[in-house]
Amino acid sequence: MMDKKPRLVVIGNGMAGMRTVEELLKMSPDEFDITVFGSEKQPNYNRILLSPVLSGEMKFEDTILNDLNWYEENRIALHKGRTVSRIDRFRCQVESEDGLVAPYDRLLIATGSNPVMLPIPGMNLQGVVAYRSIDDVENMLAAAKSGKHAVVIGGGLLGLEAANGLSLRGMQVSVVHLCDWPMERQLDRTGGELLKDALEKRGLRFYLSRQTEAILGEEYVTGVRFKDGEEIEADLLVMAAGIRPNIALAKSAGIHCERGIVVSDTMQTYDPKIYSVGECVQHRGQTYGLVAPLFEQAKVAANHIARYGRMRYEGSSVSTKLKVTGIDLFSAGNFNPEKEDEELLLQDAARGVYKKLVLRDNKLRGAVMYGETVDGPWYFQLMRDGTDVSDLRDHLLFGQVHLGDAGRGGASNVANMADTAEICGCNGVCKGAIVEAIISKKLFTLEEVRAHTKASASCGSCTGLVEALLANTLGGDYSAKPSKKPMCSCTEHAHQDVQQAISRLGIRNMPDLMRALDWKTADGCHVCRPALNYYLMAAWPGIYEDDSRSRFINERVHANIQKDGTYSVIPRIWGGVTSPSELRTIAEIAEKYQVSTVHITGGQRIGLYGISKENLPGMWGELVKGGFVSGHAYGKALRTVKTCVGSEWCRFGTQDSTGLGIRVEKMTWGSWTPHKFKIAVSGCPRNCAEATIKDFGVVCVDSGYEIHVGGNGGIKVRVTDFLCKVESEAEVLEHCGAFMQLYREQANYMERTAPWIERVGLAYVRLHVVENQKEREKLYERFLESQRYSQDDPWKARAEGQDAHEYETLTTLEEVK
Amino acid sequence: MNWIQVGFLSDIPRQGSRVIRTAQGEIALFRSIDDEVFALDDRCPHKGGPLSQGIVHGKKVTCPLHSWVISLETGEAILPDKGCAHRHQVRVAHGAVFIEVVERVKSEKRMQSHAEN
Numbered sequence: 059m060m061d062k063k064p065r066l067v068v069i070g071n072g073m074a075g076m077r078t079v080e081e082l083l084k085m086s087p088d089e090f091d092i093t094v095f096g097s098e099k100q101p102n103y104n105r106i107l108l109s110p111v112l113s114g115e116m117k118f119e120d121t122i123l124n125d126l127n128w129y130e131e132n133r134i135a136l137h138k139g140r141t142v143s144r145i146d147r148f149r150c151q152v153e154s155e156d157g158l159v160a161p162y163d164r165l166l167i168a169t170g171s172n173p174v175m176l177p178i179p180g181m182n183l184q185g186v187v188a189y190r191s192i193d194d195v196e197n198m199l200a201a202a203k204s205g206k207h208a209v210v211i212g213g214g215l216l217g218l219e220a221a222n223g224l225s226l227r228g229m230q231v232s233v234v235h236l237c238d239w240p241m242e243r244q245l246d247r248t249g250g251e252l253l254k255d256a257l258e259k260r261g262l263r264f265y266l267s268r269q270t271e272a273i274l275g276e277e278y279v280t281g282v283r284f285k286d287g288e289e290i291e292a293d294l295l296v297m298a299a300g301i302r303p304n305i306a307l308a309k310s311a312g313i314h315c316e317r318g319i320v321v322s323d324t325m326q327t328y329d330p331k332i333y334s335v336g337e338c339v340q341h342r343g344q345t346y347g348l349v350a351p352l353f354e355q356a357k358v359a360a361n362h363i364a365r366y367g368r369m370r371y372e373g374s375s376v377s378t379k380l381k382v383t384g385i386d387l388f389s390a391g392n393f394n395p396e397k398e399d400e401e402l403l404l405q406d407a408a409r410g411v412y413k414k415l416v417l418r419d420n421k422l423r424g425a426v427m428y429g430e431t432v433d434g435p436w437y438f439q440l441m442r443d444g445t446d447v448s449d450l451r452d453h454l455l456f457g458q459v460h461l462g463d464a465g466r467g468g469a470s471n472v473a474n475m476a477d478t479a480e481i482c483g484c485n486g487v488c489k490g491a492i493v494e495a496i497i498s499k500k501l502f503t504l505e506e507v508r509a510h511t512k513a514s515a516s517c518g519s520c521t522g523l524v525e526a527l528l529a530n531t532l533g534g535d536y537s538a539k540p541s542k543k544p545m546c547s548c549t550e551h552a553h554q555d556v557q558q559a560i561s562r563l564g565i566r567n568m569p570d571l572m573r574a575l576d577w578k579t580a581d582g583c584h585v586c587r588p589a590l591n592y593y594l595m596a597a598w599p600g601i602y603e604d605d606s607r608s609r610f611i612n613e614r615v616h617a618n619i620q621k622d623g624t625y626s627v628i629p630r631i632w633g634g635v636t637s638p639s640e641l642r643t644i645a646e647i648a649e650k651y652q653v654s655t656v657h658i659t660g661g662q663r664i665g666l667y668g669i670s671k672e673n674l675p676g677m678w679g680e681l682v683k684g685g686f687v688s689g690h691a692y693g694k695a696l697r698t699v700k701t702c703v704g705s706e707w708c709r710f711g712t713q714d715s716t717g718l719g720i721r722v723e724k725m726t727w728g729s730w731t732p733h734k735f736k737i738a739v740s741g742c743p744r745n746c747a748e749a750t751i752k753d754f755g756v757v758c759v760d761s762g763y764e765i766h767v768g769g770n771g772g773i774k775v776r777v778t779d780f781l782c783k784v785e786s787e788a789e790v791l792e793h794c795g796a797f798m799q800l801y802r803e804q805a806n807y808m809e810r811t812a813p814w815i816e817r818v819g820l821a822y823v824r825l826h827v828v829e830n831q832k833e834r835e836k837l838y839e840r841f842l843e844s845q846r847y848s849q850d851d852p853w854k855a856r857a858e859g860q861d862a863h864e865y866e867t868l869t870t871l872e873e874v875k
Numbered sequence: 876m877n878w879i880q881v882g883f884l885s886d887i888p889r890q891g892s893r894v895i896r897t898a899q900g901e902i903a904l905f906r907s908i909d910d911e912v913f914a915l916d917d918r919c920p921h922k923g924g925p926l927s928q929g930i931v932h933g934k935k936v937t938c939p940l941h942s943w944v945i946s947l948e949t950g951e952a953i954l955p956d957k958g959c960a961h962r963h964q965v966r967v968a969h970g971a972v973f974i975e976v977v978e979r980v981k982s983e984k985r986m987q988s989h990a991e992n
Contacts, residue, residue: 510955516941580909584929584930608930623924623928863886867894870896870897871896
């Protein structure tokens with residue numbers, strides 16, 4: 059029966075409340091009868107876009123997140139323009155000011171916050187407004203039409219955005235602020251002064267270190283008097299002195315409140331039937347005024363209201379960005395260094411760039427940036443991951459060089475890019491299309507932008523740019539990814555959780571693993587299954603049975619699928635060294651199977667293209683007969699070991715790089731890794747084998763072998779980090795095996811060595827592979843042990859009939875009626 | 876109704892797929908983890924990728940070329956992607972798999988008349 063459904067009442071029709079409802083509808087669509095009360099007469103709109111509405115860069119209609127149809131489609135009873143005046147916890151019902159009564163089984167309080175109205179004489183004059191709602195914006199716009207002078211009290215984020223908007227509307231704007239510089243909670247003095255200069259150039263006037271004594275005027279505001287006696291003219295006065303959690307209603311109902319409504323990690327108040335989210339909430343002593351934390355809270359609250367009881371909110375770290383077009387600033391964490399902290403500074407007055415990073419124990423604690431903020435998300439990530447940055451230190455201030463790849467000319471300032479500038483080279487998505495999607499489709503997260511535009515959804519190299527666009531369009535309030543990101547939508551667990559659970563619980567198969575970790579789907583998805591399969595395989599070599607149904611097609615059929623559904627076949631050519639007879643064999647097979655393209659690959663091998671699936675086993679059989687094994691050119695596995703001819707031929711060669719490369723390849727071939735893994739050995743520092751852009755590279759020198767790790771020559775070129783120098787080939791092999799094993803055990807699935815090392819820090823790798831000899835030996839031992847089971851040739855097995863069904867059509871229907 | 880037996884349930888790997896050749900192109904038969912069988916044209920509505928080669932999860936398959944996710948029940952791409960792979964009627968009886976194959980023109984006409992009803 060319809061009326062048997064439990065009733066959920068939501069007080070507050072704003073972003074936090076409706077986000078919770080949206081999450082709830084996603085999780086369990088028909089579970090509740092939902093009633094929503096909202097004091098404002100509009101449907102739910104995007105409050106963080108009020109500034110662009112005020113400045114005229116956007117229309118109010120464009121900020122609506124849920125229009126009235128949405129409420130109707132989801133059968134939500136919306137009472138807009140109705141304020142709840144009482145919560146009767148005894149009868150479990152709420153009452154509105156005009157006498158409407160709504161009973162609840164679960165109540166969600168999302169009353170947000172109120173602007174702080176300073177107790178100054180003259181506060182009640184006409185023309186004194188707050189800056190909180192669309193009604194306030196309309197009042198300001200009306201005043202801007204008739205009046206000339208505006209005074210904004212409060213030089214924080216909100217105050218400056220209001221001031222900038224009014225200035226763009228043609229008013230002469232003065233900002234009054236108690237502190238010596240604006241935005242003192244987000245900026246240090248230097249950053250604040252740069253910001254003030256920039257805003258003064260745009261016509262704003264600042265009255266700093268001033269306190270307002272009175273607002274002047276009879277009926278309508280005419281001016282402001284400071285404590286020092288100075289008076290300035292005003293036709294409009296905007297109060298932007300901060301916000302305060304709106305807890306009056308909750309307090310009057312006897313719900314425990316301090317600065318905000320106190321909630322647990324499940325977003326529950328002291329009354330177990332009542333949940334609360336958003337700016338009205340106090341969680342672990344913190345209150346939040348930005349969007350990203352609210353959205354995380356909404357997800358958790360919805361999860362518990364829907365009785366899944368699976369998630370916890372553990373607080374958010376937040377970053378800030380000012381939404382004033384053309385002004386680029388970013389701050390996060392603790393940027394005012396304390397005694398034990400260190401400070402890194404970069405200041406370039408001519409370019410208007412200022413960066414300050416605060417470190418403690420080689421970890422980033424805070425960042426302030428002005429003028430160039432594209433690396434803000436990267437610093438933020440390093441902060442939240444607690445990455446040891448000692449090895450990045452000398453270039454940390456210069457940023458990640460996220461963006462050095464083709465097509466963009468190294469552009470880093472998205473604000474100044476043309477709308478036609480291509481952001482995502484893989485999918486051909488330009489800036490205009492992304493901004494348009496963010497606004498029209500109401501997107502808040504990187505994942506949403508990826509789903510709707512495909513930008514950064516392929517190789518991911520433009521992720522930094524897309525995040526910068528999100529931040530620029532929405533302000534810094536966009537929902538940055540949480541530090542612990544779920545593997546996929548089938549689970550709340552991050553990659554690390556799964557890896558730990560496998561060893562901690564000793565789980566040896568996928569169904570048990572999914573059950574133990576409360577997987578939401580019966581058999582996962584294309585994202586999590588290959589990852590779980592890999593983790594289980596890496597944890598239990600020789601015990602876990604590989605699940606071919608959880609392998610991407612290439613690894614399932616040991617060939618590389620091409621755009622037309624045919625495959626490529628690439629036999630292993632040890633160290634890139636071949637012979638006339640091997641070449642003859644390949645040529646004959648290529649002719650026999652009418653291979654359409656024969657291509658020399660970048661990894662010193664020969665690729666045969668255009669093979670139909672049915673022909674794969676036959677072709678492999680002949681290659682195996684000719685002495686070849688699979689090149690694993692298709693897998694998250696050891697790919698090639700590239701070499702130069704070294705001391706055998708080259709007049710500069712210092713060591714036998716070719717022979718060493720072959721020995722390395724014979725040891726490592728067949729191993730599965732979190733992502734593809736490439737090795738090279740160069741015979742001298744001229745480095746013809748390009749060892750310094752490989753996952754593991756060896757550069758031979760006269761006195762031994764330099765070992766380099768974490769390079770990448772693809773999407774984002776990254777030169778390797780120098781790991782150590784060793785004296786013998788045996789040591790090279792041991793370091794190679796140990797490094798690969800550490801990567802195999804520690805990295806996330808689909809994480810190349812380059813981002814992995816950037817995440818954990820080179821110091822971590824050094825510690826395990828270089829400094830601690832015992833550990834290195836153990837890693838090496840485990841690597842060799844797992845190789846015992848992985849060095850059987852997959853081609854040979856399939857040529858002999860394994861998985862035959864995979865290569866045959868089931869039937870052919872000649873006559874189709 | 877023209878039901879043609881194309882094989883046995885046991886021919887199709889669980890969470891896997893097999894292909895049937897027809898005069899009008901290839902049809903992919905899928906078997907979900909709970910042994911339901913579905914049939915779609917073996918062409919992703921995005922760029923024609925062979926869906927039969929994708930990873931089957933739940934009642935969905937992920938195309939191997941660009942990871943579009945297609946519903947096995949409807950052939951529709953999962954939002955926000957848009958497109959539809961043609962679906963075929965399929966039936967399992969006593970372990971044998973039957974498929975209803977009619978000429979495309981007729982089948983479309985019939986779907987229209989369904990819609991009109």
